[in-house]
Amino acid sequence: MIDDEELFAADLIGRRLLKVTTAWHHYADDDPSLVHLWLHLESLGPVLFHTPSTGLSLRAGQPHGPYSMGEYGSLSVTDDSPDVPVTRFVGQTIRSVRQIDYNDGHVGFTAGLTLQFPSGSIRLLGLVDDLLIAHDQHLGAVEAHLHEDVSLARVVQTSGGCPSQWDAWTTTGQYLYLRYRHGEGSVEQHPSEDVDTWDGEESSLWTSWDDGTNGSWIDLTDFLTTAGLLLAPGAEVHTTNGRGRGADTGLRPA
Structure with missing residues (x-):
């Protein structure tokens, strides 16, 4: 350096x-x-x-x-x-x-x-x-x-297994990609959920950790606690039914 x-x-x-x-x-x-x-x-x-x-x-x-x-x-x-x-x-x-x-x-x-x-x-x-x-x-x-900018207004689970992952938007509209696999969690900022927009200057790493467990699954509450993120009052949280990206089973307020 x-x-x-x-x-x-x-x-x-x-x-x-x-x-x-x-x-x-x-x-x-x-x-x-x-x-x-x-x-x-x-x-x-x-x-x-x-x-x-x-x-x-x-x-x-x-x-x-x-x-x-x-x-x-x-x-x-x-x-x-x-x-x-x-x-x-x-x-x-x-x-x-x-x-x-x-x-x-x-x-x-x-x-x-x-x-x-x-x-x-x-x-x-x-x-x-x-x-x-x-x-x-x-x-x-x-x-x-x-x-x-740590309060999430909307979270959509896109995979419930390995990896555990979500699309999320903060209360200011910033898109975040949340991912956990093999005990490693990360939060990335991108312009949108469209992966074709992820290579520019607006993309960056927010958070990264390894909990040493080699775990393949984490629930949203534990992920947010570890990452230092919060659900805003009345936040929309969609969960997947296992069919993959965008297969939501419901909507519940935080």
Whole structure:
């Protein structure tokens, strides 16, 4: 991997977190603020998370050392600090990376990412030049303007055996392909359920995991729980009768 190479959310999926490095700005008597975050990922190397203005930038890059900023204070660099919430996931594999959008009715932008691990998740946000790591915390008034596209309005089971698979649409209309086979589950984003549309830039991997069971079947509830997805209130769920794609036996609200 080349230093300063731009990376994408899907590049992180399936990578084990080996180490966390943080850079903190210290100035006068103010509390230190987080400037840079590096996640050291197996087979990928250190990934730099920083916020150029709003939102996050992901790039390949080695951590630098501490240095003085003169009248602007100093920068300290720390590895695996217990005070950094993401450190608790060291040794675990990133299962999914989901986009967090901000929209207050006047301004809209991609604010950050949620990284899901087997034991929990963490939010990394870039808000007005500040890098924020949020774990199990409510962010006050800004919380009402943050949104993740994880609620499903409609789910159609297309195979009930091996693989277990579904077509799904989120409440914003995004199509997702859900699949589980040999203990491996995945969620893919595509423009539509038409496989001829799956090769472009609008297609990407959302989630991938291996539960180690080599199982050939999973029910929808367990799949959604593992993948970090939800059924929206009143969601349509169609089940197959075993005849294959599109053979639905009924409709039930969630």
